[in-house]
Amino acid sequence: MFKGWFQRTTATVAAHVEGAYRNGNTTLIELRNVSKTFETAAGPFTALDSITLNVDRGEFVAIIGKSGSGKSTLMNMISGIDRPTSGEVFIGDTAVHTLNESEMAVWRGRNVGIVFQFFQLLPALSLVENVMLPMDFCAMFTPRERHERAMMLLDQVGMADQAHKLPAAISGGQQQRVAIARALANNPPIILADEPTGNLDSKTAQQVFALFERLVDQGKTILMVTHDSDMARRVSRAVILADGRIVNEYVAQALSTLTLDQLGWVMRHAETHTYAPGAIILKQGEPADNFYIITKGEVEVFIDHPDGGEIIVNHLSSGAYFGEIGLLREGCRTASVRASFVTGCEVAVLDRQEFHTLLAESETTRHVIDRVAHERDAHTRAAEASAL
Structure with missing residues (x-):
């Protein structure tokens, strides 16, 4: 419903430098x-x-x-x-x-x-x-x-x-x-x-x-x-x-098939968590408990390498989500995710019950998330095969 509403389509004047206005505001x-x-x-x-x-x-x-x-x-x-x-x-x-x-x-x-x-x-x-x-x-x-x-x-x-x-x-x-x-x-x-x-x-x-x-x-x-x-x-x-x-514009971008009422529900229930650069958000093999929407910064998705190292399988930025695969399978995490070493990240978090309630309320959103999970799973397997 909201896909494409948040891209800037008109050139805007550059933002003022910090403190340009009398009261410290940097925008008009x-x-x-x-x-x-x-x-x-x-x-x-x-x-x-x-x-x-x-x-x-x-x-x-x-x-x-x-x-x-x-x-x-x-x-x-x-x-x-x-x-x-x-x-x-x-x-x-x-x-x-x-x-x-x-x-x-x-x-x-x-x-x-x-x-x-x-x-x-x-x-x-x-x-x-x-x-x-x-x-x-x-x-x-x-x-x-x-x-x-x-x-x-x-x-x-x-x-x-x-x-x-x-x-x-x-x-x-x-x-x-x-x-x-x-x-x-x-x-x-x-x-x-x-x-x-x-x-x-x-x-x-x-x-x-x-x-x-x-x-x-x-x-x-x-x-x-x-x-x-x-x-x-x-x-x-x-x-x-x-x-x-x-x-949040990135929540609406990530869940663009939701109605206004459903987005309001997400905003009422989601908790905001901030992670420092390099901080581990979830670990491969742990029970799946939360669904994450990136609202600021970036994350790296990686899996364990048999020799003890790691294989980077994805980079996600604001407006993307993660944690859906384990929740959909009612199992454990298939990969680990950490905040970018450069930017850190902020995420909006729904717990397991809230995630499934959301999918029950929006069949279209369920189909989209199912498709994304399938594509990511295939991408992870391909990256693992390539690394090995």
Whole structure:
């Protein structure tokens, strides 16, 4: 389901060197252990649970998840519309979570452009007046410059010839173009788009998406909430939310056939283990107990040589998994695995019962893992024969 969603398809500006921003963040957007809990009649509800996210300047990021997964709350943290219960939000040189309401309004008006699913144009104002409104609010540019800039932005989105019409006189797709022009009014570095194509037909949605791509090419950073899987595959990368947590991109890559609910289940049950360079993770001949997904670094897979040495049979990196063969056979480990001597590694771990529960829930995943295990077994036997 998620195969190919995590490769960067758009060139991005190189990351800043450490400490380039005032608060020590090395990317334009940085959320550190952000949680948000709402009080409800049924008790506390955690919409975001210890979210850590980095987005660099010039990235086009899709935010994906089911209703209630925390997508809108995440966007509200970045825009400053809402505040975290705990954690920190840094945008460029600004610690957004420390701003008071008046400071927040001024900062947001100058730094974040927001595109809504339902356009939110003021019905009594003409299109050009709608685009001028953010400039008026933030006292950006002179009155003459505001009109000239608004017309320039409307021209950029192909709506200059409609500038003096009211929103009700144009189509939904045209209103969304105007909403994008309005979001660009103060030349913010960041555009947040919440389901911007959700109310558009497919042709118009493609046109709006192409406009976003051009803005990224011009250096804008865009985060877009979307349910459209085709569009999600065309962005720089995808961030998947499930139950208020970000699904590790390498877990989603390794288990790309799982649904959002199933990925959420994996993230709730998996434990994170870190291994130093050269550390043994599992040993040939030991009982199979865990399933491992590499989330950082690399590992070496090797088997015992009859003369007492070892035979290297595989190298695996982030987004790969291991430990499946022994679990599928309900037996012992057929090979040993150690963390790379160069990088070490971090892994997400499911125990034996969790692994079999996962396979029972996803027949497609079972078939894929069965096939990978068969191929690896054959590769190991070939490597052993070659070495002997």
